[in-house]
Structures are given as structure tokens and as C-alpha cells.
Amino acid sequence: MHAESDPDAIDPLIGKMRAAAAPFRRTLQELHRSYAGLFDGAVATYIPELALADPSWFGISVATADGLVFEIGDSGRPFSIQSISKPFVFGMAIQDHGRDQVLRRVGVEPTGEAFNSIVLDEATNRPFNPMVNAGAIATTDLIEGADAGERFKRLLAMFRRFTGRDIHIDNAVFLSERITGHRNRAIAHLMRNFGMVGDRFEESLELYFQQCSILVTCRDLAIMGATLANGGQNPLTGETALEPQYVKDVLSIMLSCGMYDFAGEWAYRTGLPAKSGVSGGIVAVVPGVAGIGVYSPLLDPKGNSVRGIRVCQDLSRKFGLHAFEARFSGPSFHDECHPPRRGT
Template sequence: MTNPDDFLSGEDPQMARSVSELQAFLADVHQRHACLREGAVATYIPELAKANPDWFGICIATTDGRVFEIGDTQPNFTVQSISKVFVHGLALEDHGRDVLLSRVGVEPTGDAFNAIVLDEASKRPYNPMVNAGAIATTSLIKGADPTERLNRLLAMFRNYMGHEVVIDVASYISERATGDRNRAMAYLMRHFGMLQSEVEESLDLYFQQCAVMVNCRDLAVMAATLANRGINPMTGDRAVHARYIRDILSVMSSCGMYNFAGEWGYKVGLPAKSGVCGGIIAVVPDQIGIAVFSPPLDERGNSVRGVKVFETISQAFGLHLFDSSRGCNHFLENLMQAEKSGTSGVERG
């Protein structure tokens, strides 16, 4: 079995880029971090407390349709805050950059994801990745009525995942019943004219988007769709217009990990987004999408195992976007070359 320490030495940037070695590497990383017992499953929404803390999956999807996975990549869970990335893209398509920027900023806050705070000067929520900004973004989704808006949102998720989408009703009801903090944010934003629709209608759609069911493999494919300039690499369907990928990834880079965004950018260096069910996605533009699922969270609301896995993978393969020593880190090109040379072990999507 491959030793992860060999990858971390940094002596050979081309080491273990073949497809079979990648699968072995993921297995080693999974084994190494499965023993972590830090963190706790989220409980502020009652349905989240039912998650199995031992679930742990890692998945990489490439822009040419390969999938590499290890561990618990098939159990379903609710997407929660990771949904904000994709709804942000839909709102951009519906209204364009200027309109969206007039309602929601793009500045990191340093505050927790559920902080009840708006920009003092503009009265906008700070960015689309915190709850206040996500509620405002969701309120911008076009539709003649709530049903049409929900159907458009589900169709968008379907294009990213490549299959039909369902909402976990129990999670939706649980979040709606305990969502007073989000209501407080919404009413504050309505007071300043930052909501496009009525408070309860906006919140209802927001709670439903957070309750969309996914698994770790779905998240990797969704991230790979962003890496592939908006086209799902498994189906060929366009999920978001290429012109908005820059906007989406920029906000993920600066705001996707909340008040951990600075340290994440320093250590991992990839556009990313986390969710309180234990999922984290990250994007290597034009190459791969990565997803990790493990429910126990740290004090900032990010998966403990997930953060460690991404630090390991980024360092091992030189994926940090500002790591000039690795020469643009052609992760996917090395996989393709390995396949052409006849290396076995490809896990196909």
C-alpha cells in the first residue's frame, strides 16, 4: 500500500499520478484520517443530529468523466450550505452581476455563517455564502409563483448532479420549525429592501434548497461541473453559463469556508464550500472536483476529517492555486497520460 508520507515529501511532483496509484493514495488517506474522533455532529437542526459520525467518504471527479472514490460515498444527506454555491450561479444567470451585487456583497466577514449582520453602509448581506446572503440570493430566483421557482431550482440541481433530485421533507420541516435566527435575518433584510420576495416565501425556498439530498459522489460531480466551465462531465448537460464560473469560484475562494476562509486559503488554496452535514467541495479549475463527507464538525462548522483530507490532497499533488513551484499542477493531464500508457485501475463514472 502506498505511504501518504511519500506524497507529502514534495521531492517528486510527478509521483503517484497514475490512476491506480491515485486510488491507492485515496485509500491510504482515508485510512489515515478515519481514526480522527474530534468534532461533533451538528444538532441545531434536529434532523442533523441523526447523522452517523463514522460516515467518511472521499471522491474525486475529473472533467473528462472519471470518478475515484473511497469509503462512504453513497449514503445520502442534505446538501445544506453547499447549495449556496449553485443557487448563487442561478441568481447570476437570472439577473447578472450588477443586479446581484446591488443586493448581496462579495466581502468575507470573519463572522460565523449564521451571524445577524449586514454591511453598515450598503445594508447588503456581506456575501452569498453566509446565511443572510444566501437567503437574499434565493429570493432573487425567478418564477411566476413558489412552485415554478422551486422547480427551476430543482432543475438546476439536476443538471449539476446528472439525475433526478429529491428534497428530504423531514429535514425541510425540521429546519423550518427551528429557523427563527434565519427569520430574524430575513426580516432585517426586508426592512432595508434587500429581499426580492416575501419573507416566508424566500425562507421556504431557502429551507427546501438546503434539504436537497446528495451523496459524496454527487458533490464531486457538481464540483467537477464547475471545474468543467459549467458543463456536467458525466452527462454533457450545461448547468450554468461559463461566463459566471469566475464569479462563483471567486466567492468560494474568499467566503466559502466562512471564518476559516483565510487559513483554508493559506493551507489548501482552492475554491471551496462546506456544509453542516459534513460535506466539503473544492474545485481545481479545468481539471477536477473533490468532495469529502464526514459529519463531525469543528467549532467553525467545517468537517474535521474533511479539512484534514483536503490539506493532505492539496499538499500531495501541489494543487494550491498559488503554488508556482509545481508548474500549474496538471493533475488531469497526468492521469490521461497514465491511461494512454496502459495503467489499470481507472474507476469510471
């Protein structure tokens, strides 16, 4: 486990908290040990920079809604956020424009299609949802700003509030996306033909490429998830990243559409709002409790991290985290992460 600091000398209670949380650390250690040798799947190659990832990279991080962070493996290794950016930009667009205006531009229906499919709902003149590329480009097109630079700064500022630290892009990934993004350009031009995006859609497409190239770590994903679990407030910094009334919009779309064309089975088996990306990250949210971040670049045919799915499924099963699990007699996820309060 990689701990960021050792505050035990400041408050002896912290040391007791760590000791009491040892069972949960062991759970993460066991999960990491169980799946570190799993080499099913393949690293993404359609974006050349992603093909450079080492298949052995594997990190797990869990951040609670009250600010405890547990991590193991390659939890501090940076990678490009890719599609995991989509629900957070969707939340920003709703906060900028309100639900009604955003929903006039992009729907919320699962497609059952691959994330990069050129499929549009011509009956409603919208992309199907903001988690597929067409819907994500339309959502990014809604980000306000006087020019490209201002819009990009606003995006970075939003991700800084979610992660609690300064955020940058990987220029090599950005250029790689730009050079090879012919399919996304075709989607953007087709949407412009139908009036689904505005006149500055080409600028928005560049912004979308930048958005997908933002560098994060497994720990960042866990904190982003914990921020959503905490009603939009970052549990480490106390800063509001998303107004509380819009958190349900983001979590709903993550649950129904967040795992590409595996979303239905994910909701059935794991039952957590989540989003994956083709660089190998997964963020999952246990509302009111915690955020889970997993990074492993080996992907299944649908574009989801193989190890990431296994880790989240195991945590959901072990602790009864499924959104629709009404009764559960096993160990409590919250209690295993937390010690008794002072004086108890």
C-alpha cells in the same frame, strides 16, 4: 472503493485506464484509512435531524473534468446539502439577472463572522456575501418563477444539471429546518426592514429551507465540483449547468468566503475554491482539472468537516493544487488520475 459499473467488457482500454489510475486510487485509500479513526469534532445538533448522523460515516470522491470518477468509503450515502447549495444558487441568480443586479443586492466581502451571524452592511444596504445565511437568503430571493412551486422546480432542475441525476429533498430535514429556523426568520425580517429582500421574502425563506434540504452524496459533490472545473459543463452528461462566463464568479466567492469564518486560513493553507455545509460535506474545485467531494459529519467549532479539511489539505499539499503555487516538482494530480492516451 465503490465503482458504479464495470465497462471493461465494452472497451478494454477502460480496464487499462483503471490500472494506470491505480496510484491515485491508492492515494484515496490511504487518506481514508488515515482519517477514518479520527473522531475529533461533533455532529451538528442545532437542526435536530442532523444530530442523527453517525460519526463514523466518511466518504471521499474525486471526479475529473473529463469524466473519470474515483470514490471510497461512504461516497454513496445521501445527506442534506445545507450551505454547499449557496454558491450554486448564487451562480443561478447571476445567470438569471446578471452580475450588476445581483451585486446590488448582495456583496462579495468576507465577514470574519459565523455563517449565521446577524450582521448586515448598512452602508451599502446589502448582506456581506452570498455564503453567509443573510446573503444566501437574499440570493435565493432573486430566483425567478411565477410562484413558489415554479421557483422550487427551477432550483431542482439546476442541481440536476450539476449532478447529472434527479434530485429530491429530505422532507424530515426540511421540516426540522422550518421548525427550528427562528434565527433565519429573524435575519429575513431584518433584511426586509432594510429593503434588502422583496415582498415575497417569506416565500423565499421557505425556498431557502428547501434548498438546504436537498439530498446529495459525496459523489454528487465531486461531479458538481468537476462541472465547475469544466467551465460549467457536466463532464458526465455534457449538459451545461452554468454558462461559462459566470463560473469565475462562483469560484471566486468560494475561494474567499466558502469555508465560513475559516475561509482565510483555508485559502492560505489549501488554496482551492470550496464550500462546506453543517451536515459534513465539502466540495472543492481544482479549476480545469477536477472536483473533490468529502463527507464526514464530525464538525469543528466553525462548522467545517474535520476529516474533510484534512483530506483536502493533504491532496492540495501532495499534488501542489494551491491556486497560487507557481512551481511544483511533485506528482501531477492530472497525470496520476489519467493513463497514457491510446497509442502512447
